[in-house]
Amino acid sequence: MTARILVAYATKKGSTAEIAGAIGKELQSLGHEVTVKEMKEVMALEKYDGIVLGAPVYMGKMIGIGKFVKRFRERLAAKPVAVFAVGTAPVSHDQKQIDDETRLPSASVAPQQPASTALFAGVVDPEKFGFFMRKMVGAEKSMVGDFRDWEAIAAWARDLPGKMGL
Ligand SMILES: Cc1cc2nc3c(=O)[nH]c(=O)nc-3n(C[C@H](O)[C@H](O)[C@H](O)COP(=O)(O)O)c2cc1C
Incomplete structure (x- = not known):
């Protein structure tokens, strides 16, 4: 069955927008009607019929999603929802940070x-940030780069219709 799916994202520097686009493309290739916004x-x-939400993590918090959930709380509760977060935690080797951020997508739409x-995993491009950000990121050089795993992203997207009952 063809479902109408919204992939809504927040972003500061564009990497989450591109992930949302890749998820949208994958869902479209399965025959669904997809809007990415x-x-x-x-x-x-x-x-x-279903909503996919995605937002990057900055300073331990997913940006933009709190406002969206507040705005659409009732409508959202009536639909199947999937949530992804984007950050550098997956490549940080910091298990506590990974555990904490793994819980963020669920927490963002609770209850x-x-x-x-x-x-x-997302992108850290110091060129896109100001002087202070560059200094911060520069402290951990191994964290600079594009860590997006397009195959993992596509695989997650392919499973969504089944999991969302669409
Ligand atoms: C100032 C700053 C703070 C960040 N804080 C976190 C963080 O707390 N946890 C994390 O996993 N990633 C963190 N990141 C990495 C971003 O989530 C990553 O760069 C992401 O791809 C940005 O998404 P966007 O391009 O859609 O804005 C931070 C990046 C910057 C520049």
């Missing part, structure tokens, strides 16, 4: 239970 551009949820969650 920045969260702040989303005006209504009525026309969608609603998401059908599926993921924490994907």
Whole structure:
């Protein structure tokens, strides 16, 4: 069956937007009708059968998603929801940070239970940040790069319709 799926994302530097685009493409290739949009551009949820939300982690928090969930709390509760976070935690070798951030997608829509969650590795490009950010990131050189695992992202997307009951 063809489902209408919204992939709504927040982003500061664009890497989460590209992941949302890849998820949208994968869902589309399965025959679904997909809209990929920045969260702040989303005006209504009525026309969608399922919602995928994605946001990057900055300073231990997913940005943008709290506001979105607050705005659409009731509508969201009536639909299957999946949530992904993007950050450098997966490549940090810091197990506590990985554990903490693995819980963020679920926590972001609580008390609603998401059908599926993921924490994907993102991008750190010091060129895109100001002087202080460059200094911060520069302290850990191994954390600079594009760590996005497109195969893992596509695999997660392929499982979504089944998990979301679409
Ligand atoms: C100032 C700053 C703070 C960050 N804080 C975190 C963090 O707490 N946890 C994490 O996993 N990643 C953190 N990151 C990495 C970002 O989540 C990563 O760069 C992500 O790909 C950014 O997404 P965007 O391009 O969509 O904005 C941080 C990056 C910057 C520049």
